[in-house]
Amino acid sequence: MPSGSEPDDGAVICVDFGSTFTKASLVDLAAGRIVAAAEHRTTIDTDVLDGYDACLAALAEQDDRATGADVLACSSAGGGLRIAVVGAEELVTAEAGRRVALSSGGKVVQVVAAASTRLLLTGGSTLDADVVLLTGGTDGGNTEVIVEAARDLVASGWERPVVVAGNVDARDEIEQILSGVPHVFADNCVPRIGVLAPDSARRAVREVFLSHVIGGKHLSSRADFTAMVRGATPDVVLTGVELLAEVVGEVVVVDVGGATTDVHSVVELDPETAELARDVVAPTPVTRTVEGDLGMRWSAISTAEAAGLDELAEAAAARRKDPGFLPVSEQDLDDDEAIARAAVGLALRRHAGRSKVVVSPEGRVVERSGVDLREVGLVVGSGGVLRHGRDGVADRVLGPGVQRDGDWQLPERARVVVDTEYVLAAAGLLAAEDPDAAKRLVRSLVDTLTK
Numbered sequence: 001m002p003s004g005s006e007p008d009d010g011a012v013i014c015v016d017f018g019s020t021f022t023k024a025s026l027v028d029l030a031a032g033r034i035v036a037a038a039e040h041r042t043t044i045d046t047d048v049l050d051g052y053d054a055c056l057a058a059l060a061e062q063d064d065r066a067t068g069a070d071v072l073a074c075s076s077a078g079g080g081l082r083i084a085v086v087g088a089e090e091l092v093t094a095e096a097g098r099r100v101a102l103s104s105g106g107k108v109v110q111v112v113a114a115a116s117t118r119l120l121l122t123g124g125s126t127l128d129a130d131v132v133l134l135t136g137g138t139d140g141g142n143t144e145v146i147v148e149a150a151r152d153l154v155a156s157g158w159e160r161p162v163v164v165a166g167n168v169d170a171r172d173e174i175e176q177i178l179s180g181v182p183h184v185f186a187d188n189c190v191p192r193i194g195v196l197a198p199d200s201a202r203r204a205v206r207e208v209f210l211s212h213v214i215g216g217k218h219l220s221s222r223a224d225f226t227a228m229v230r231g232a233t234p235d236v237v238l239t240g241v242e243l244l245a246e247v248v249g250e251v252v253v254v255d256v257g258g259a260t261t262d263v264h265s266v267v268e269l270d271p272e273t274a275e276l277a278r279d280v281v282a283p284t285p286v287t288r289t290v291e292g293d294l295g296m297r298w299s300a301i302s303t304a305e306a307a308g309l310d311e312l313a314e315a316a317a318a319r320r321k322d323p324g325f326l327p328v329s330e331q332d333l334d335d336d337e338a339i340a341r342a343a344v345g346l347a348l349r350r351h352a353g354r355s356k357v358v359v360s361p362e363g364r365v366v367e368r369s370g371v372d373l374r375e376v377g378l379v380v381g382s383g384g385v386l387r388h389g390r391d392g393v394a395d396r397v398l399g400p401g402v403q404r405d406g407d408w409q410l411p412e413r414a415r416v417v418v419d420t421e422y423v424l425a426a427a428g429l430l431a432a433e434d435p436d437a438a439k440r441l442v443r444s445l446v447d448t449l450t451k
Helices: 048-062 090-103 114-122 144-155 168-177 199-216 223-228 233-248 271-276 300-306 310-321 330-352 393-398 423-430 435-450
Strands: 011-017 021-028 033-041 070-075 082-087 107-113 131-134 162-164 183-185 229-232 251-256 261-266 286-291 355-360 363-368 378-382 415-418
Touching: 011 048, 011 233, 011 423, 021 048, 021 423, 033 048, 033 435, 048 223, 070 223, 070 233, 070 423, 082 090, 090 107, 090 131, 090 199, 090 286, 114 144, 131 144, 131 199, 144 162, 144 168, 162 199, 168 183, 183 199, 199 223, 199 229, 199 233, 223 229, 229 233, 233 251, 233 261, 233 286, 233 378, 233 423, 233 435, 251 330, 261 330, 286 330, 300 310, 300 330, 310 330, 330 393, 378 393, 393 415, 423 435
Parallel strands: 011 070, 070 229, 082 107, 082 131, 131 162, 162 183, 251 378, 378 415
Antiparallel strands: 011 021, 021 033, 251 261, 261 286, 355 363
16 A cells, blocks of 8 residues: 555545544545545554554545555544643743644643753653653743753653754753753744744654654554654644635634544734733734543543533543444434533633733733634534534534623634535645645635535
8 A cells, every 4th residue: 555655646545543533535636625535433452554444445435546545644543642841931931832832733731840840850750741842041041941951851761752942052952961862953932032933843843743753652563654644633734724724814623522622723913902912922823722621522521520511421421431432312412512512612712712901000901811713704613523413513513602702702703614524634634745736625615615
């Protein structure tokens, strides 16, 4: 089976190895549309490619071109990419590192201020992560804190990869300290006070994910798995969202998964509002947040608890016990929609935050948290509960009338569409290989709005 090679002018298979289900699509590159699709439970208990093989067979039955087609894949199987962020101090560089980690497709499992690193690690605690993102200091500033954090990591016995995205003046010293640990240097994610520059670190985290994490999880005994994977699923989807924004403008994508609920947004920042706002780290146009306690199966119990929905406790427990659970009755579907509505509402509020104007000694000031989504014109839903739900499920779960509440900065008049064919993941996978085909593919999603 060819994998890892450049796509040709015919068709390519795009695969998402999800935490619960593996989804595969055959994309006609010239037409920019998905011509065949299949999905199977992610076979994490055996070999992750067992489920893919079943998907491939189903694709071949629908279109002969699937046999021998090139394969591009992304993965969040086996827990996805778990990142621990170590920053000079929590309010600025650790927060900046957290944002970089999220935009890189990782789930942030720990954020540690460098001043606390030694106490944490020498106290017997460990960083339960696949990668450490080490940040700290503006370029030309103090190097002592980030250097000491690097020493503490090594002294603790940390052997997994480290991405260094802090003060560039500390590179030579950190290079020596990390000589026995896999590491990659990126540009400083906070080169100057109040400036967030995530792109270089995002690329470095992606490189580490591909070179160290995918193989290190031992999800498959076959080499073709590592050859076909291009990145972490959330990172790839975010690339697809950025392509979609080029076509439609401001957009929000909410992916309701079995374990997490991810929110991706691309918005145009208002310079006037940005000047008035009190943000610890400057906002960026492209933002992603991951809510690890909100989901349809693995996180169903914590979703119901966070939303205060005691009446869903039994249904949530059943879904947590059997992550492959599929609704069969109307009551099952009602419960799934209620859990999804809770997950979406909480995830959107955490992403968007609130906004209010106050008068301070400095004058009129906007106090806010999160991303202002009020003027966003399009909300895209993703996840099995939306793709396979009853007619009207998107409006009942995602509609502005459902999620609006008080001073939360949520979409007010957005159109709602469901990515039923996994277009965004496929477009994100194609973005680097065939950008024209990727753009044609996202336009196919936009076309559904006019039908």
